[in-house]
Amino acid sequence: MPDYLSTAPYRGTRDFLPAEMSVRTQVFERLYEVIERYGFQRYDAPLLEPAEIYEAKSGDEIANKQLYTLTDHGGRRLALRPEMTPSVARMIAGNAGSLQLPVRWYSHPNCHRYERPQRGRVREHWQINVDIFGSEAPSCEIEMFELIDDMMRSLGADDDMFVIRVNDRKLLAAALTGVVGVSEDQLPGVFGLVDRWEKYETDALAADAAELGLDDKQFARLGESLAAGSALLDELPAEVKQESNLMPVLDSVVGQLVRFDPFIVRGLAYYTSTVFEVFDTSGENNRALFGGGRYSDLAGLFTAKRIPGIGFGMGDVTLFDFLHTHGLAPAPRSEVDVVVLPVTGELAEAARSVARELRSAGLRASVPLEPRKLGKELGRADRAGARAVVIIGAEEWAAGTVTVRDLATGEQHQAPTGSVAATTRPIVED
8 A cells, every 4th residue: 555645734724624724714805994094014024034134033942942953055043933023024124225114014824833733833834923113102002902902893892802002021020130139140030030920820920930049038029929910000100100011001082992011021122112912802802913012123133223013913823712702703715706607618618718708807707617517506506605506508598698606595597698707796796
């Protein structure tokens, strides 16, 4: 017996059959439409990048544990992109002289990370990235939160289905140093501890805190400060809060769309101030869906010109978990609107000419590729989701007519060959 290769995709990657691809396309098209209404322009970048751009700014977990790397024939170390932000920073830096900053850009790349596949995590995913480069104004944060709210609503989400949790790493740093007594050298490690706080047991967190040099009193004060929520802001000096972009957001109308949360830190090393995550509020899927934040000078890897930015990445895996949890995923589109059926093989060219007329009118029309009995073709057309069939018989064609049948009602009528599209469109659009 032949030793066949496996038909399964590589672990952590996925095949998308046409029905699932139809659902995905509908969802993404809605999101593109909303993003572009805000004036964002789409871009793309190579799948392969120099490995050092991720090792420099993406953080230890991605750089040392999740990066797919290779060496090309010229000895250059490359990586499959695990995220898009370093690539867009490179592009912005390389073209800064010709760009009218600030710019609004978005993309939808596939990204690769060597992770343990589980719910919400795979090794290849698609991620919508939205960024503003070239402005430090709080209006950037406001626009991001308004955009996220509109994107979620375009998918049918209500207020009680999701929440945008926001923080400012500068505010958190001030609280950690001024309230908890954390030293500047301890800050990076304590940021990581806060990022793990809701995922680990207290004993494990206490052990990690001790390794970072925090005593029992500091650990207890850290827990109290984090649990205080927005009340933590009252303990911070006015001058610290004045330097934060987040405070004007919380004080604006957009503040009603977000919730201040000291637990939000974000693990990527390039975030410098505002950080945020969108959470599903369902008990069945109570987890972060996507997030982002502000980076004061990510383009500094490539240029001496300082170019601040803010953005987020919306991954497809957690997004579709959210849609399925709340029953918001659209149904697959039908394969075709109209099927044109010649009664005999001699009428195949006539059928193709009618199909061309229908396509020119904007309808999706197909013609059988192989001759079959009319009854079987009608069944195939129905299973394909066609709303109508156009039947071409020899006598009718010779008389300049065809039969148009509504598959939903079974009603049919004769139509002149010159007006098949006009006759068929009302059935399809009903």
